Amino acid sequence: MRVLVIGSGAREHALVWKLAQSPRVTKIYAAPGNPGMGPYAERVALGVNQLHDLASFAENNAIDFTVVGPEAPLIEGIVDLFRRRGLNVFGPDKAGAALEGSKAFTKELLTQAGIPTAQHQTFNDYTKARAYLDQHGAPIVVKADGNAAGKGAIVALDMETAQEALKQMMVDRVFGSAGDIVVLEDYLEGDEIGATAICNGTSFLPLALSQDHKRALDNDQGLNTGGMGVFTPLPFVDAATSERIYNEVIAATLNAMQQTGVNFTGVLYSNIMLTASGPKVIEHNTRFGDPETQAFMLLLKEDILNVLEFASGRQVDPNALWYPGSAVSLTLASGGYPGGYRSGLPIKGIEEANKLEGVQVFHAGTALKDDQLVTAGGRVLSVVARGNNLQEAVDRVYDAARYISFEGMHYRKDIAHRGLEAIKH
Template sequence: MRVMVIGSGAREHALVWKLAQSPQVTKLYAAPGNPGMAECAECVPLAMSQFDDLATFAEKNGIDLTVVGPEIPLIEGIVDIFRQRGLKVFGPDSAGAALEGSKAFAKELMASAGIPSAQHRTFLEAGPALAYLEEHGAPVVVKASAWAAGKGAIVALDLETARDAVEQMLVRHTFGAAGRIVVIEDYLQGDEVSVIAACNGTHYLPLAVTQDHKRALDNDQGLNTGGMGAYTPVPFVDAETEKRMYREITAATLQAMQGKGITFTGILYTNIMLTAQGPMVVEHNTRFGDPETQAMMVLLREDLLNVVQFAETLPVKRETLWHPGYGVSLGLASAGYPGNYPKGLPIHGIEEANRLPGVHVFHAGTAMQDGQLVTAGGRVLSVAARGATLREATSLVYEAAKLISFEGMFYRHDIAHRGLEVE
């Protein structure tokens, strides 16, 4: 099969790296790719926003399957265009991707279907939103309804922070178009985890339970980011809780979407808070997670091509999906991230890190400049490792991180801390 992966980050590098191991893949493309992906795929100089050009490339080059990594192309309808042209593509169409693209839509869907989630209200103007805050009080979570690169949710433990969040979105327009509609929801307490499934509309393949680390700094301090590290499986989630999350949330969401005439295909990756009242949805995502995918791919035993094609042939058994043990990923970021950060700084040590057993370094924001690998993003690299125990896998990613350097590099030092407490 000839396969193309759309994207340029560490998530897509991990997907390309795993697909390159498939005996079924005869040719692999990455569009636009990055220097890491260029080692195992042919990079195509097309932007992710060039939907028609990408579809034309797929037609001309006989691409049998396209896998879409990032959320924005999905939300904006790349799958619709590929399918209209008779091209096979893995991911939801724009109607399905609205689960991630519109928090307001997702919340209303869950409320109507009885899927457990925080109580919420939706606002278009600051006045009513501020009045609601005065009546409701804090803590709350204020969310930009549309996609905001993982940074559109502000946890407000006091009213002052909540008011400022509303004003950022609806008055100062800090989040641009993403913040034109605001969802204010009750603050949920507990451990947050994610359940990930490959879906074909009516059926789903449970993949993994993971835990992400969204804040930039240790001890969950600092600003929200796209994710500073993740691990799987999660030791404090027992088998019964896992089954309950898939049954009451994943299956129920697919059924609710069907009720609206939407057949959801692709990855449904749901952030869930384990509260005293039971699992409750924080938000839905409609693609592979980043940094969750990096941890998953180093642990995956099954051919990834079988996983993304399971909807047609169901060739995958969950009990043979994974290697025994744990997968951990760690993000190496540029100084200033998730705010402004420098670019073009030389990167060293990746080759040495990749020589450690069970370790692979995935490129997130890198570029080649005069023959030198340099930084080109906020999250620059993602170090992933597989180990027999969570402690072994975690130790490996930190050992590898110490071998890598670029000016201003920082990372969290407490990835998987909750899992390690349990282990």
């Protein structure tokens, strides 16, 4: 089978790496890919938003199966385009991707379906939004309705932060049209986790629960990022809570979408807050998470192609998906990220790290300059380790990180701290 993977980050590198292990896959292309994918895939000089060019490439190169990594092309309707051309593609259509593309749509769907989520109000007028904010007070969450590349949700613990976030979105338009509509919702307290499922209409294959670490600095301090590390599975979530999440959130959302006439296929990855009154949806994503995917791919025992094909009707045994143990992903970031940072800095030590047992390094923001691997983004690398237990996975991932270096390299030292605390108690 000839496979095309669309995207250029560590998530896509992990998918390519895992697809290369499938006995059913004969050739992999990556568009545009990254230098780390070289041993496994032929890179194609097409950007993720060149939808028609990507479809033509798939047609002209007899691609049997396309996997779309990032959210932007899904929201723009790449799956609809591929399907109109008779091409086999993994992911939701444009109507399904609205679960990620529009916060207002999703909040309305959740509310009407009785799916637990924070109380909210939606506004397209700044003056009215500001009046509601002043009446509501802090803490509050300010969300741009549209796709803002993971940066459009501001958790404001004080009024100054909330007012500035609202102004930046609706007046200064820092997210462009994504901030023309804003959702203001109640602040939820608890443990934030992720629930991922491969979906085929109202059927779904539950994957493992995970916990991302979004803040840039240890002890959940600093600015929000695209994710500084993740671990899976979660020792502090019992089977009953897990089942409740998949029934009351994933299944209920798929059923609600079906009621609107949308047959959702692909990944549904939900951010959930474990509150004192039960699990509540923070937001839905309609693609694999990053850095969640990197950890999943190391822990996944089943052929990834079989797992992806669940979305088109293949039967997969949910009890035979995983290796025993845990996986941890650690993001190595550029100094200053998520603010300003330098690029083009030489990277050393990846080969040495990859030689360690249970370790794999995935490229996120890298480039080749005169045959030298250099930094080319805020999140540069994902170091991932699998262990027989969580402590072993944590130890391995930090051992591996010590082999790698580039000027200004930064990473959190407390990934999986919540899981380790749960094990001790």
